[in-house]
Amino acid sequence: MSAARLACLDLDTFFVSVERLLDPTLVGVPVVVGGRKGDRGVVTSCSYEVRPLGVRSGMSLVEAARLAPHAVFVPTRHDTYGPYSARVKSILEAWCPVVRTASIDEFYLDFSGCERLYGAADAAGGDAAIEGAVRRMREAVQAETGLPSSVGIGASRAIAKMASGRAKPAGVLMVAAGAERQFADPLPVRKLPGIGPVAEQVLLAAGLPTLGQLHEVPDGASRIAGMAMHYREALRPSGPLPERDRPAFREHDEVAEGSLSNERTFFAALSRPDLVRDALRGLVERVTWRLRRRGGLARTVTLKLRYDDFTTLTRGRSGPPTNAEGDVWELAQELLGVAWARRRRVRLLGVQLSNLSAPAAVAQLPLFPAARPRAGVAIDAVRDRFGYEAIRLGTATTDRAPSPRLASAPVATRG
DNA sequence: TCTGGGGTCCTAGGACCC
DNA sequence: TCTGGGGTCCTAGGACCC
Numbered sequence: 042m043s044a045a046r047l048a049c050l051d052l053d054t055f056f057v058s059v060e061r062l063l064d065p066t067l068v069g070v071p072v073v074v075g076g077r078k079g080d081r082g083v084v085t086s087c088s089y090e091v092r093p094l095g096v097r098s099g100m101s102l103v104e105a106a107r108l109a110p111h112a113v114f115v116p117t118r119h120d121t122y123g124p125y126s127a128r129v130k131s132i133l134e135a136w137c138p139v140v141r142t143a144s145i146d147e148f149y150l151d152f153s154g155c156e157r158l159y160g161a162a163d164a165a166g167g168d169a170a171i172e173g174a175v176r177r178m179r180e181a182v183q184a185e186t187g188l189p190s191s192v193g194i195g196a197s198r199a200i201a202k203m204a205s206g207r208a209k210p211a212g213v214l215m216v217a218a219g220a221e222r223q224f225a226d227p228l229p230v231r232k233l234p235g236i237g238p239v240a241e242q243v244l245l246a247a248g249l250p251t252l253g254q255l256h257e258v259p260d261g262a263s264r265i266a267g268m269a270m271h272y273r274e275a276l277r278p279s280g281p282l283p284e285r286d287r288p289a290f291r292e293h294d295e296v297a298e299g300s301l302s303n304e305r306t307f308f309a310a311l312s313r314p315d316l317v318r319d320a321l322r323g324l325v326e327r328v329t330w331r332l333r334r335r336g337g338l339a340r341t342v343t344l345k346l347r348y349d350d351f352t353t354l355t356r357g358r359s360g361p362p363t364n365a366e367g368d369v370w371e372l373a374q375e376l377l378g379v380a381w382a383r384r385r386r387v388r389l390l391g392v393q394l395s396n397l398s399a400p401a402a403v404a405q406l407p408l409f410p411a412a413r414p415r416a417g418v419a420i421d422a423v424r425d426r427f428g429y430e431a432i433r434l435g436t437a438t439t440d441r442a443p444s445p446r447l448a449s450a451p452v453a454t455r456g
Numbered sequence: 457t458c459t460g461g462g463g464t465c466c467t468a469g470g471a472c473c474c
Numbered sequence: 475t476c477t478g479g480g481g482t483c484c485t486a487g488g489a490c491c492c
Contacts, residue, residue: 055492075460083460085492098492101458119461144463144492237490287463287492304461341484351459355486391461464491471484 043278044167044218045194048150048175049201050133050182052126053189053210055146056086059125060115062187071112078106078114081308085117089210120428128186136178142286149198151282172215179213198282199234199275200225206232221276226253235271244268301335302345303328304391310349312386317377324392325373329366330424337397338362342369344376345391353389356380362398366417369394 052058056074061067071090075098076082084105087096091109102114126145133140139151152174156167159174175192183189193204194215201216203225208214216224225233230252231241247265249255258269285298303324311317321344332339343357356376363369373392381387423431 081458081460085460099460101460103457104459107457117460146492235490239489300463302462306460343485353487357485359484389460393463462492464489466489467487469485471482473481473483474479 043196044164045196045200045215046151046153046155046167046171047196047198047201047279047282048137048152048192048194049143049198049205050129050148050150050179050190050192051202051205051209052129052146053191054086054088055126055188056117056122057088058188059122060118062125063121067113067115071109073102073105073109073112073114074117075105076102076114076116078102080116081306087112125186125188129182129188129190132182132185133178136174136181139282141282144287149201149282152194168215168217172213175215176213179211183211195221196278197221197275198279202234203228203232218278222253225272225276226251226256228252230255230268233272233275235275236268240268298397300393300395300397301328301331301337301339302343302391302393303331304345304389306347306389307387310386310388312384314383317381317387317390318374320390321373321377321392322370324390325370326366327429328392328394329364329369330421330429332364332394332397333421334425336400338364338400339369339394340396340398341394342372342376343393343395344373344380345389345393346377346380346387347389349386349388351388354380355393357393357395359396362396364400 057067057072060072060074070088072088073084073091073096074086075084080102082102084096084098084100084102086098087105091105091112094108096105096108096112105112106114122145126142130140130142130148133148133150137150137152137155139153141149143149152171155174156164156170159170161167161170172194175194179190179192189211191205191208191211192213193201193206193208194213195201195204196216196218200221204214204216207224229250230236230244231238233252236244243264244250244255249258249265252272255269255272258265260266260270305320305324307320311320340362341357341359343355345353345355347353356379358372358376360368360372369392420432
């Protein structure tokens with residue numbers, strides 16, 4: 042029998058917690074992170090004070106302001122939170138030999154083999170030893186960073202994840218090996234990782250609102266049978282955690298896998314071709330800079346286009362591996378020509394780079410920085426030190442909510 | 457007074473090759 | 475002048491997660 046040795050640590054209302062560290066006047070008051078009142082956008086994090094009112098992450102700011110008019114609304118500062126997350130990870134690594142970043146506010150830990158380290162005289166005492174260690178670890182994170190978190194412990198990743206949700210706020214919950222069904226069967230199907238809004242609707246329509254009811258679904262090839270199998274799999278002990286982290290903090294790594302993308306929703310949908318081109322140019326500039334920073338090459342460029350009516354399409358093309366802005370720009374322009382039905386107003390533009398590889402693997406091909414203009418090298422260097430926004434190029438116009446101070450400057454400015 | 461931005465993974469059809 | 479089967483790559487779309 043496999044014991045409950047996987048833990049999932051989830052930082053409680055992470056963005057709100059960091060904003061409160063930076064601005065203590067936010068402590069104890071209802072907070073919504075995502076933007077100012079009236080901005081186009083969604084809630085990325087909200088404090089516990091506004092949850093009873095129905096505010097949830099993902100909902101539009103307009104809706105959130107209607108539900109919680111008294112809350113303080115603050116913009117999301119994406120560049121701000123990463124270092125706090127990295128600090129948490131380094132603390133966790135002092136407690137557990139295997140720590141994986143799942144997202145900016147979520148980590149998986151494997152305590153297998155740590156029972157004696159944490160004082161268990163024999164295997165039977167292992168559960169209590171691990172649970173005690175996890176409680177002390179959670180408190181250490183809070184004491185050293187000021188960030189509250191919750192931890193679930195189980196034999197599978199899915200159980201640990203669901204348990205961390207049940208442990209909130211600032212708690213620890215262990216689901217002992219063998220007690221998985223007792224814990225999970227009564228939960229709504231939506232609580233199972235992998236069941237999203239679409240699958241939930243399918244299950245509700247079939248009269249299956251809770252996970253336990255999935256045990257009654259006969260095997261087969263149907264969609265619902267697939268979900269039932271997914272649940273049974275989630276109840277079984279997980280193997281070792283995957284080797285690699287999720288991309289949350291891969292910015293400086295030599296690792297080149299997965300994909301990179303940047304996209305922008307415009308405050309007012311664009312119809313003028315020159316503005317669409319300028320916006321695309323800005324996205325190409327940003328995403329290729331990130332790629333070079335990561336030290337990778339991309340073979341595939343995909344353009345994403347969303348029209349005013351929210352219909353969305355993607356058009357991609359593959360070529361030789363590159364990280365040069367000019368190459369990607371050429372492809373992106375071609376794709377725009379293919380994809381964009383002129384006269385339709387563009388709500389969102391995105392550029393994704395995928396089929397990534399490390400430069401070493403294609404050493405015979407043109408590499409940066411030799412293949413790039415010297416000015417580009419200098420710009421990269423400044424941005425590497427001070428951040429992307431440290432330099433604004435003339436063509437990469439911004440289109441934020443009207444705000445005089447955000448007007449794009451043709452000259453370099455410190456962000 | 458709708459619906460952000462960054463990702464991962466899966467599926468399905470067609471091209472192409474043997 | 476009718477028509478196999480398997481494998482892999484490319485592309486487009488969609489579900490899902492935070």
